[in-house]
Amino acid sequence: MSSNKVAIVTGASQGIGRSTAIRLAKDFGAIVLVARNRENLEQTAQAVTEAGAQALAIGIDLSLPDAAQAVVDQTLAAYGRIDALLNIAGAVPQIDLFDMTDEQWNNGLALKLHGARRLTIAAWPALKATSGSVVLMSGNSAVVPKAPYAAVGTINAAIVALAKAFSDRGIEDGVQVNSVLPGPVMTGRRQSYLEHWAPLHNMSVEEATAKFPKEAGIARYGSPEEIAELMAFVVSPGAQWMTGSTLRMDGGEVKSV
Numbered sequence: 001m002s003s004n005k006v007a008i009v010t011g012a013s014q015g016i017g018r019s020t021a022i023r024l025a026k027d028f029g030a031i032v033l034v035a036r037n038r039e040n041l042e043q044t045a046q047a048v049t050e051a052g053a054q055a056l057a058i059g060i061d062l063s064l065p066d067a068a069q070a071v072v073d074q075t076l077a078a079y080g081r082i083d084a085l086l087n088i089a090g091a092v093p094q095i096d097l098f099d100m101t102d103e104q105w106n107n108g109l110a111l112k113l114h115g116a117r118r119l120t121i122a123a124w125p126a127l128k129a130t131s132g133s134v135v136l137m138s139g140n141s142a143v144v145p146k147a148p149y150a151a152v153g154t155i156n157a158a159i160v161a162l163a164k165a166f167s168d169r170g171i172e173d174g175v176q177v178n179s180v181l182p183g184p185v186m187t188g189r190r191q192s193y194l195e196h197w198a199p200l201h202n203m204s205v206e207e208a209t210a211k212f213p214k215e216a217g218i219a220r221y222g223s224p225e226e227i228a229e230l231m232a233f234v235v236s237p238g239a240q241w242m243t244g245s246t247l248r249m250d251g252g253e254v255k256s257v
Helices: 015-024 036-053 068-079 100-130 147-173 188-200 205-216 222-234
Strands: 008-011 030-037 053-057 084-087 133-137 176-182 248-251
Touching: 008 015, 008 068, 008 100, 015 030, 015 036, 015 222, 030 036, 030 068, 036 053, 053 068, 053 147, 068 100, 068 248, 084 100, 100 133, 100 147, 133 147, 133 222, 147 176, 147 248, 176 222, 222 248
Parallel strands: 008 030, 008 084, 030 053, 084 133, 133 176, 176 248
Antiparallel strands: none
16 A cells, blocks of 8 residues: 555454454555554554555553553654544443442443543544544444443443544544444454353354344344444545544444434
């Protein structure tokens, strides 16, 4: 890719983050890959390079307060600019509202909400200089929160509100900010969950895998690559006038208008 534009992708070691990083290699000259799992991150870096972009892997825990500035500093030292930031990192435990501890709540907030908030703020001056784009990953539970996974819905809803607040400032500063709400996507994490859940409910993994889409009222799970295509569009020139928007891609799971 001949472009000199630079994108930071968090959660790039697996799932939607990995697929997004690889997809963006078609449109950006360099992809900065951020995640805690260094080994998986190096595999993503190789795939990004093969797809045509430079890759910088930063193994770091974004739940730590100093991590965001470290990512920005390393990115600017390597490439001198930031054109897009895609905040994808963060898995929140699916624990019942009445069973989840304060520590579990705080851990969920630390990476997915505060990690994205701190990194967006740290990258803001560089994004302002390039009239760049920010995406914050939320999820369908933001609009349909349920007691069995209350923290997921609560934190996802907070992320939507946070993106909207950033977009308000971005109008003045020339930075585009949107949030993306995927529905059920078949990632490695979801596959592991189904493998754990199925025997506890006297089902095969195949039966459990077929059960959830049917109950959700969708034809099938989405793929990480499909979400990656949406992410790529949101930070593309064709979407520059879109800001403060919440984009849902869920196979029709949410039935409300």
